[in-house]
Amino acid sequence: MPKVLVSDKLSPRAVDIFKARGVEVDVKTGLKPEELIAIIGDYDGLAIRSATKVTKDVLEAATNLKVVGRAGIGVDNVDIPVATQKGVVVMNTPYGNAITTAEHAVAMMFALARQIPQANASTHAGKWEKSKFMGVELTGKTLGIIGCGNIGSIVAERAVGLRMRVIAFDPFLPPERALDLGVEKVDLDDLIARSDIISLHTPLTDKTRNILSAEAIGRMKSGVRIINCARGGLVDEAALKAGLESGHVAGAALDVFEQEPAKDNPLFGLDNVVCTPHLGASTTEAQENVALQVAEQISDFLLTGAVTNALNMPAVSAEEAPRLRPYMKLCGELGGFAGQITESGLKSVRIEYQGDVAGLNTRPLSAAVMQGLLTPLLEAVNMVSAPVVARERGIEIKETKSESCRNYHSLIRLEVTTERQTRSVEGTLFGDSLPRIVRINDIPVEAELGPDMLYLINEDKPGFIGSLGSTLGDSGINIASFHLGRTDAGGQAICLVQVDGPVPAATLEAVRALPHVVQAKPLRF
Numbered sequence: 243m244p245k246v247l248v249s250d251k252l253s254p255r256a257v258d259i260f261k262a263r264g265v266e267v268d269v270k271t272g273l274k275p276e277e278l279i280a281i282i283g284d285y286d287g288l289a290i291r292s293a294t295k296v297t298k299d300v301l302e303a304a305t306n307l308k309v310v311g312r313a314g315i316g317v318d319n320v321d322i323p324v325a326t327q328k329g330v331v332v333m334n335t336p337y338g339n340a341i342t343t344a345e346h347a348v349a350m351m352f353a354l355a356r357q358i359p360q361a362n363a364s365t366h367a368g369k370w371e372k373s374k375f376m377g378v379e380l381t382g383k384t385l386g387i388i389g390c391g392n393i394g395s396i397v398a399e400r401a402v403g404l405r406m407r408v409i410a411f412d413p414f415l416p417p418e419r420a421l422d423l424g425v426e427k428v429d430l431d432d433l434i435a436r437s438d439i440i441s442l443h444t445p446l447t448d449k450t451r452n453i454l455s456a457e458a459i460g461r462m463k464s465g466v467r468i469i470n471c472a473r474g475g476l477v478d479e480a481a482l483k484a485g486l487e488s489g490h491v492a493g494a495a496l497d498v499f500e501q502e503p504a505k506d507n508p509l510f511g512l513d514n515v516v517c518t519p520h521l522g523a524s525t526t527e528a529q530e531n532v533a534l535q536v537a538e539q540i541s542d543f544l545l546t547g548a549v550t551n552a553l554n555m556p557a558v559s560a561e562e563a564p565r566l567r568p569y570m571k572l573c574g575e576l577g578g579f580a581g582q583i584t585e586s587g588l589k590s591v592r593i594e595y596q597g598d599v600a601g602l603n604t605r606p607l608s609a610a611v612m613q614g615l616l617t618p619l620l621e622a623v624n625m626v627s628a629p630v631v632a633r634e635r636g637i638e639i640k641e642t643k644s645e646s647c648r649n650y651h652s653l654i655r656l657e658v659t660t661e662r663q664t665r666s667v668e669g670t671l672f673g674d675s676l677p678r679i680v681r682i683n684d685i686p687v688e689a690e691l692g693p694d695m696l697y698l699i700n701e702d703k704p705g706f707i708g709s710l711g712s713t714l715g716d717s718g719i720n721i722a723s724f725h726l727g728r729t730d731a732g733g734q735a736i737c738l739v740q741v742d743g744p745v746p747a748a749t750l751e752a753v754r755a756l757p758h759v760v761q762a763k764p765l766r767f
């Protein structure tokens with residue numbers, strides 16, 4: 243039974259789901275990094291929110307970990323490149339808290355416009371400062387949204403409903419979508435110059451860090467208000483402080499901070515700043531949504547192989563997973579075969595899907611091919627990391643699909659070009675579930691791969707098979723199955739021999755010394 247650790251505060255319904263799905267679950271929140279490192283090796287899955295930092299050290303210690311599920315959107319607390327290298331799938335729940343977070347941004351906008359938190363504190367203190375808290379009306383004001391994705395779009399729709407003019411800067415916002423939302427798509431300079439209120443809704447990336455810099459703040463309208471319910475680091479906090487103190491910025495509402503938990507921050511204590519402790523996603527509804535979703539996604543992955551909302555792996559639906567499974571095995575074998583007979587640097591890989599398989603989701607299949615191919619050549623590659631590792635090494639991967647297939651309902655052809663030559667291997671499924679190799683370097687064979695195989699290229703001469711059998715027999719090696727193929731009588735032949743255990747080096751030398759042997763390689767699957 244797979245085992246999952248819930249290391250942040252998640253709705254208890256997540257635990258119910260894990261249990262109902264047959265996943266063992268422990269809840270241990272508030273762990274120190276060293277405490278998490280000490281126990282993470284016991285778990286197949288890790289369910290988190292933002293408090294747990296899934297660092298390189300945690301991932302190094304996570305020897306059984308297969309999946310990290312973030313109950314929420316931002317995954318900046320997970321070292322995704324290292325997770326990818328280690329073959330750990332990282333998933334998030336991209337929609338579950340979007341409405342709630344958008345509502346928080348809208349609430350912040352009202353709080354700023356009418357100074358509600360400040361007026362609340364003053365009234366509780368018995369001051370009745372009616373003239374101090376003069377507000378501004380939102381109707382007719384220009385709201386500039388930076389990042390108009392899931393959350394930004396919801397904020398835009400709500401603001402349009404409030405009769406605001408909404409402009410948005412998002413290089414990836416399709417013009418038709420902007421039109422549908424009733425939003426004017428603008429460039430950043432335009433947004434900065436025209437907005438009365440600016441609300442940020444991008445992830446924190448190298449491009450968005452300090453997107454509201456001192457220089458940008460300087461170019462804003464006097465009396466601008468700034469809202470950040472996305473990520474600390476999008477606004478230069480020191481520059482914002484200067485703008486607020488000078489009165490150029492009338493107010494700022496911040497849910498997120500450069501350093502979190504934010505116990506001390508230059509903006510704390512300023513009259514015109516409204517702060518919340520990263521509460522954007524904190525509603526009962528959103529927390530239930532993301533907790534249920536993450537528990538289902540993690541369970542699906544651990545129990546069926548279905549991949550949903552992964553950031554480092556192609557999606558596989560629960561319906562597809564069982565259909566893909568035998569093809570994954572075949573792809574792993576094709577890749578493994580090619581990888582084990584490859585002796586020089588890989589240049590390019592071509593994967594052809596023919597027949598029924600061409601209609602399936604082939605991205606995970608190609609990932610399985612690449613895992614099989616690279617595993618014999620590199621250390622610790624897996625389906626998650628293999629495509630990335632291949633790209634990093636400049637290996638070109640081409641995928642083609644064709645609905646027609648000559649002799650089989652499905653065929654997968656792998657062609658691998660190295661610095662020295664091009665080799666190919668083809669495979670199919672017998673009876674929809676049994677992987678078979680059906681062609682090697684265009685020579686027909688029909689081979690089932692077992693754990694220990696011997697692959698030979700030889701000249702097709704009488705008596706060769708007998709001498710091979712005797713050589714193996716003399717070394718006490720039992721033959722489980724024997725598969726032959728040849729170009730033509732007397733031409734080049736190949737043998738794939740399944741043996742009942744690894745072939746010792748001395749036996750391999752004896753086989754290589756046999757007359758007519760061109761190449762002999764032990765293979766393991």
Ligand SMILES: NC(=O)C1=CN([C@@H]2O[C@H](COP(=O)(O)OP(=O)(O)OC[C@H]3O[C@@H](n4cnc5c(N)ncnc54)[C@H](O)[C@@H]3O)[C@@H](O)[C@H]2O)C=CC1
Nearest residue numbers: 315316389390391392393412414443444445471472522523
């Ligand atoms: N305060 C909180 O509790 C919460 C904060 N968030 C944060 O909100 C942010 C947005 O989340 P979603 O809308 O769900 O993400 P999303 O991915 O749907 O939208 C982000 C948008 O930003 C745009 N973008 C990316 N780079 C950009 C750039 N350089 N300039 C302008 N736009 C750029 C993208 O094109 C995309 O449309 C994330 O950082 C997320 O972590 C999300 C949930 C809760």
Ligand SMILES: O=C(O)CCC(=O)C(=O)O
Nearest residue numbers: 291292314315316523524
């Ligand atoms: O889990 C939380 O409370 C934070 C949510 C968040 O920041 C996100 O989903 O990106």
